[in-house]
Amino acid sequence: MFTTLNISKSDDYNLSIADSQRLFELTHRSVKVSIIIVLGVMITLGNIAVLLVITSSVAGWSRSSRYFLLSLTAADSAFGLLVMPLNLWVSLLKDYSEGPDALCHVVAFCNATVYSTCMYTLASISLERYIAVFYPLQYSSLLTRRNTLLLIALAWCVPPCLLSPIPFPGAIIEVHFSTASLVCNLSYSTNVGYSLSMTCLIFFPCSIIMTYANLRVWRAAKRQRLKLRKYCGARRRRHDVASRVLVPVMAAYYTCWTPCMAALIYNALSGSSVPEWIEFVVVWLPTSNGFLNCIFYFWINRSFRRKFHLILQRLALALCPKLAKTLGLCTTSRTQIVSGILHNNNSVHERSSSVSSTCTLLSLT
Template sequence: MLNLTLSGQIAADGNLNLSMMDSQRLLELSHRPLKIGIISVLGIIITLGNMAVIAVIASSVTGWSRNSRYFLLSLTGADAAFGLVVMPLNLCVSLVKDYNDGPDPFCHVVAFFTSVIYATCMYTLASISLERYVAVFNPLKYSSMITRKRTLLLIAFAWLFPPVLLLPISFPDGIIKVHFSTASLVCNPSYSSNVVYSLTLTGLIFLPCSTIMTYANLRLWLAAKRQRLKLKKHNTGGRNRPDVASRVLIPVMTVYYTCWTPCMVTILYNAFTGNRVPEWVEFVAVWLPTANGFLNCIFYFWINRSFRRKFRLLVQRLCQVLCPPIGRRLGCTVPMSIHVVAGVWDNNNSLQERSSSVSSTCTLLSPRAPILVNETHM
């Protein structure tokens, strides 16, 4: 009699838990249209922003070296993949999946591609910070240290190592499980199903990339700050130079940690506890890294004066080609001097190799002003 009572109580508790899970899932599904709208808008913004960037940096930009453009093209490609690959695949799953808890081969493939693009973006950001660091603190050795071959090898590593490291996610019967989350509308690895592998991913992707970015950008900021204090001390004209380093380097790192830390904390929380965070917390944490794909356009590109000048030039050319009458009416004319200057820069690679590495970098200008943040004037 006692056994029957206990069995009945266990069954009742189990049914109650299932009922609570079902009600939670139904609540999450009721929010699906709003979430799909948010994801779609974010995807369009990311795609358009990065397509514009690719159109500009596909050819040389004044003050940017060839190797810098390679790294930035890699970053732009990874960011654009958020809008072109990650979002469409996960939205497709959210529309067709029957939301069962069983193994789903397609969801494993989607989780694999999502994780690969996330990792590629982080490795590329770390590579840019490393290249920027060398350009500032070893400017005379830059051409020998950051060669074209080494640049391409770093880019190849950023794109080819993540698929190898994350390959187990793609197998339905592999070492880690994958589930579709109705909270985030993403095929997520169940990190609690293999804590060791989850910690390995954290140790090989997030920690080294964050360490490189933090160290490099902190050193750059301190160097620029010291130089600004020297210039301020010897400034006799009474005019203070703008604190460009704080305006660029600090936002870059703030945005990076703001976008990526919640996602990593959620992953580790799930790995150690096996529990889920609240619905909207999970949604924001999972999709914040994709927002970084758009913010990179601002802090690595649009804040740069040379980039904006090149973008305006391309728009003017486009107006003239597509609709010359309207272009002339709107004043979209390209002076001959711009064509001449652009040609000189296109053919002067040796000068570009000694130029600033990216929009927010510090560069060696002269013995009297060794370190300055260059090409970031609004």
Template sequence: MLSWALITLGNIAVVLVISSSVSGWSRNSRYLLLSLTGADSAFGLIITPLNLCVSLMKDYSDGPDLLCHIVAFFNATVYSTCMYTLATISLERYIAVFYPLVYCSLMTRRRTLLLIGFAWCFPPVLLVPISVPKGIIEVHFSTASLVCNPSYSTNVGYSVALMCFIFFPCSIVMTYANLCLWFAAKRQRVKMRTVNLGRLHRPNVASRVLIPVMTVYYTCWTPCMATIIYNAVTGHRVPEWLEFVVVWLPTSNGFLNCIFYFWINRSFRRKFYMLFQRLCLTLCPDLAKALGGTDSLQTGIWENNNSVPERSSSVSSTCTLITLADDTSF
């Protein structure tokens, strides 16, 4: 329940901020980050309630039923959509940094929306056999994790196909894009250090952002994928305690994404504080005035109205890595 509350509240705050203009974030960046927020929110708004409902209604003596198959389908769909969205963000960030002059022609609004649509529409098509009782793959209710899971050993070919279409391509795109960005930022940091002759110490922002992003991704998703492969190949299930961990570990990725993609960004924090002050000023004007919120709110509005127009190239929270050595926003 704590994880559900953190994911829900965190993503509500994210939606409130990035639904409007944020300094330094392009329109494409906001579209992709809203898509990621929607996928992360589905963990708390869809996955958790559905599995809780099944755990209360399921007769443990019975085999898998239609409801269990549908819940397993939604579980796998949301997980897959989240991975596709993370890979799309990494791809967009890579294009913005390494091809800034042709970014507008490559990442048009239409293509960005098509990528988002693919991330949301392709997984249900690929995973629809899971929703069919007595179909090509069976589903079992796990008493350890209280989740309906596909029995991947009942169809090894389909299980391997899912891995080849979802986890492996998304992981390759994310790893390649973020490694290239990290090395580019490292080279730029060395150049800046040489120009300044070591007189100014600049934080290694790339390591503080990209490394945690990739570490969290593999920490949350690799155990789950490894368990799927183990079950498909051997036909055996892992111990119950391990099954519980690997099933619910990806859910925490939704909350951690809020931290790494949003909260560590200075522009996001500024916009959130401004919206929070505006809300306090509306609901409790005396309290906001006593806390000095009026002046800071007016300053924030002035800065927002007089800020530089949105740049066409994406400059999302970890995107502008070519100039990252000069960035002190984290």
């Protein structure tokens, strides 16, 4: 009888531990899902605002510039509209106790493609900025409409080609669903060579191009700023465009992407995964770059903010004139609106640089 009682107590104790563990896992899962949803909403809303502006002309942004920035906005929007919904759907509706299936392979392919396209697009923008600053007279001939669209096509078509083995179950690539990061990932322990080769073909080339191009532009801007300080005095010290744009862009890029790549290499070489929350953070951290790009590439720019305010005024007046008058959104003088329209349609800027902040780097003199 005592043995029976001991067994029943032991079973109850084990059940309570299992229930507590289950509740703990559900709590962590809910927190992770909430973080992903909030991040996805921020990325989507930020890039919708960007699309409203760059689909029209903005002062200082050439046609090629808008093409590259539209490509970046599309790649960033894919984080919130494709990557996050797919992985949340898989994590909430599928049971992966028996292993991966064809759906997980497709989701992993979409994840890797969007991540890679975003890196290639950032590298293309850095290259375009480099040409605009150091070869302004050859800018129109080097970055013609055809060449610009070709670079954008390469940024979107090369990643699917490199990652083509992933969506096919039973191929050389193994995919599993990670309960730690809620993402369909490659099994890095069994795909060491492929994982490392993709890192060498995608992350490192893009990082080298971005670092070299932005560093050269920053040094050129610094030399110009020193000359202005020498000949114009302290009045020109406020024109520190490079530190205000290029430094945050590169800092955000390496902060968001380096931990993910480091964890990928560690998993591939060691065959073991990092702790649960570290894996969640490093896997989803690159998606936050899709929101930070909206700030560093767009909202810092004065011309962008002016155009966005003008668009908001027009939308408010068109949708709800009475509310717009009540909130004072239509108090802008006619002279300001006309000057803003003329400034945005100025064709002189069509042959300069990618972003108006970059355009001013070598034109301050």
